[in-house]
Amino acid sequence: MDWITIISTTVKAAIGVETVLYALAAIGINIHFGYTGLLNFGQAAFMGVAGYGLAVTVAVMGLPFWLGIIVGLAAAVVLAIVLGIPTLRLRADYLAIVTIAAAEIVRLIFRSVAFKDIFGGSDGQRGFSDGFYALNPFPEGTYGIGWFSFNHRLLWVLLVGWILVGISCGIVYLLMKSPWGRVLKAIREDEDAVRSLGKNVFSYKMQSLILGGVIGCLGGFVYGLAFASVQPDIFGTETTFFAYTIVILGGAARVFGPVVGSMIFWVLLVLVNGLLSGAVESGIITFMSPVQVGPVRFILVGLGLILLLVYRPQGIFGDKREIAIDAR
Amino acid sequence: MRRAVIAFTAFLGGLIFLLAVPAQAAAPDQGLRGSLKLQGQPVNGVKIVVTTESGQPVKEVTSNAQGTWEVPITDTGKYKVTLDVKTLPPNAEIRGGNAVRTPTVFSGNMSTVLFALQPKGGGGAAADTGTSSFWTQAAQLTFEGINLGLIIALAALGLSLIYGTTGLTNFAHGELVTLGALLAYLFNVTFGLHLIPAAIIAVIVGGMLGYLQDRLFWGQLRRRGTGTIAMMIISIGVALFLRYVFLIFFGGQTESFSQYTAQPGVQIGPISAAPKNFVAMGIELAVLIIVGIALLRTRTGKAARAVADNPALAASSGINVDRVIRIIWTTGGAIAALAGVMLGLSQNLKYTMGQDILLLIFAGVTLGGLGTAFGALVGSLVVGLFIQVSTLWVPPELKSLGALAVLIIVLLVRPQGILGRRERIG
Numbered sequence: 001m002d003w004i005t006i007i008s009t010t011v012k013a014a015i016g017v018e019t020v021l022y023a024l025a026a027i028g029i030n031i032h033f034g035y036t037g038l039l040n041f042g043q044a045a046f047m048g049v050a051g052y053g054l055a056v057t058v059a060v061m062g063l064p065f066w067l068g069i070i071v072g073l074a075a076a077v078v079l080a081i082v083l084g085i086p087t088l089r090l091r092a093d094y095l096a097i098v099t100i101a102a103a104e105i106v107r108l109i110f111r112s113v114a115f116k117d118i119f120g121g122s123d124g125q126r127g128f129s130d131g132f133y134a135l136n137p138f139p140e141g142t143y144g145i146g147w148f149s150f151n152h153r154l155l156w157v158l159l160v161g162w163i164l165v166g167i168s169c170g171i172v173y174l175l176m177k178s179p180w181g182r183v184l185k186a187i188r189e190d191e192d193a194v195r196s197l198g199k200n201v202f203s204y205k206m207q208s209l210i211l212g213g214v215i216g217c218l219g220g221f222v223y224g225l226a227f228a229s230v231q232p233d234i235f236g237t238e239t240t241f242f243a244y245t246i247v248i249l250g251g252a253a254r255v256f257g258p259v260v261g262s263m264i265f266w267v268l269l270v271l272v273n274g275l276l277s278g279a280v281e282s283g284i285i286t287f288m289s290p291v292q293v294g295p296v297r298f299i300l301v302g303l304g305l306i307l308l309l310v311y312r313p314q315g316i317f318g319d320k321r322e323i324a325i326d327a328r
Numbered sequence: 329m330r331r332a333v334i335a336f337t338a339f340l341g342g343l344i345f346l347l348a349v350p351a352q353a354a355a356p357d358q359g360l361r362g363s364l365k366l367q368g369q370p371v372n373g374v375k376i377v378v379t380t381e382s383g384q385p386v387k388e389v390t391s392n393a394q395g396t397w398e399v400p401i402t403d404t405g406k407y408k409v410t411l412d413v414k415t416l417p418p419n420a421e422i423r424g425g426n427a428v429r430t431p432t433v434f435s436g437n438m439s440t441v442l443f444a445l446q447p448k449g450g451g452g453a454a455a456d457t458g459t460s461s462f463w464t465q466a467a468q469l470t471f472e473g474i475n476l477g478l479i480i481a482l483a484a485l486g487l488s489l490i491y492g493t494t495g496l497t498n499f500a501h502g503e504l505v506t507l508g509a510l511l512a513y514l515f516n517v518t519f520g521l522h523l524i525p526a527a528i529i530a531v532i533v534g535g536m537l538g539y540l541q542d543r544l545f546w547g548q549l550r551r552r553g554t555g556t557i558a559m560m561i562i563s564i565g566v567a568l569f570l571r572y573v574f575l576i577f578f579g580g581q582t583e584s585f586s587q588y589t590a591q592p593g594v595q596i597g598p599i600s601a602a603p604k605n606f607v608a609m610g611i612e613l614a615v616l617i618i619v620g621i622a623l624l625r626t627r628t629g630k631a632a633r634a635v636a637d638n639p640a641l642a643a644s645s646g647i648n649v650d651r652v653i654r655i656i657w658t659t660g661g662a663i664a665a666l667a668g669v670m671l672g673l674s675q676n677l678k679y680t681m682g683q684d685i686l687l688l689i690f691a692g693v694t695l696g697g698l699g700t701a702f703g704a705l706v707g708s709l710v711v712g713l714f715i716q717v718s719t720l721w722v723p724p725e726l727k728s729l730g731a732l733a734v735l736i737i738v739l740l741v742r743p744q745g746i747l748g749r750r751e752r753i754g
Contacts, residue, residue, distance in 0.1 A: 092557055096560065112723065121432065295573075302564075310554070310562065
């Protein structure tokens, strides 16, 4: 077994691109689910419209990079409003079904042949990240010590990504300490009580949906820029479910819960994958083929989600009294 | 029969994501294929020429004895497929007359290219194709819509009953559907049983697994006092878990049962369909009506509705709530398995087949009203019809989009669904 590769990929996964983008998606979900109690299962759609907003603006319309970012952010806000107006009055399980359906609609439109000229069908779009890498302050080369090194492009993506994660965490921390954040938490605990105090619950929920959606959509940008492409199937329902697993793993309604959750999640996934593939290749495990290693990771995610919710719904850092998992 | 209703490939997306190499999507099993049939009989020896969009030749094939042809393609994109009309049997012609198709090849996907053949008619037939073909098509699509709707209804009924009695929004219900289909496949193809006994065994095993699921898992969670939202998220975990267990054991390919797959179609009025579809629809309708009547008339059925209305009150009036829920889970598992067999019969078997129709099941249940038995039937039929008939105007790849949009609109206008009661909404 190639221990160096296994260890190096695992360590890199702790701060890698997936960790960053899932942390951003999970911070958004934490605002929805953790603080406000909204079961938004359409987070992937927020990432999708942002990634595609950027891609289409730059690659198809030929406009500058920063305009693409603005379009992506605007698209996320618009999606939140369009999604929120009909659904935010619904009960939790209906909200979950509707948001998941809306996310699938968005994905089906992105991958449809009818809109291939705009969104590029199932191949997606590429060639829109030059503007981002033109801002790269790192000269060409590799940075790091030994195997723990990144090329200048990846380093730039990771730097920007972690800055975004930091800013998002700061915003969440400050907002949740404010009276505004207390209203959100009160909505999670008892919507009717908040309403009886004269607060406009719908408006607060909408603000929460927009804020969480915008932070989640940063994950879509990070994906698009890091891999210099977007594909519709990246933004499927399983992406949302992974992000939920991360939030619950780290602990909902905690500022750093999603970030730590994302790091642990990806370290575990990459480690399990490395160990299993290594064991299969070197013949230690004979009852599996290399192709079957991929599904095993999803099985572990499913199993992990079940066990977490059964035995430790508050995750690592959470407080059991603060989890919105009882029916209301 | 039309190929899969929906081509959700979320798994592909997830895998690509995990590999972190987005360009690696090119799976070897992509290309174009089709099957040529004249009034249900395969047509062989027809030359098919595949070129790229700009006219570069890719491959020439001829259809085999089953009337099928296949061209593997490495690069995704648009291709031009031309059927050589001169190689058609003298009594056949292409419906619509256009011998060129421009399909798009997606990565990891076999795209089906349709050339509908029809007998060379006299002058009269050709004259009225313009007006009658729309209605013929509409009738055909209505039939297919009812066919799909009944399958969705079977799955939706189980989901709706389980929701009604336990409050669980089960995201793993699609996997119960897949399970039924794969169990039937196991007994049918691996063990060599005929499909009918294999299907019966699959339904029985599906029911048993439904019972065990409640006995060993969901029932225990209820006893622990797990909230319904927590259970809903747990069901997502269960769905992920089961789906990829299926992938490991079944593989990612598409399979079909060993009987009744390429059944020649029969023409009834404007509708052409394989006889299996009529039998399947009969069975589906019978099961739906039996379960519906059982809910209304039998003691257990009445008890189930009482539990759905108010579990505490039902328990205090002497109903064994756990027993009722267990019966509901057994029934739900069995009819979900039946839905899977029927879905596998009318389309193909794939490890994501249940997941692919899960949102349509939800749409059917929500449309009819969560927790009502006949609501699930009515809602699912509407969804099935809507999906198929809408292909008259929208491209087939977007047909389930309409159903999902209807789901959202219904929740806006009448959140309790067609037959639901006002109290069930939030």
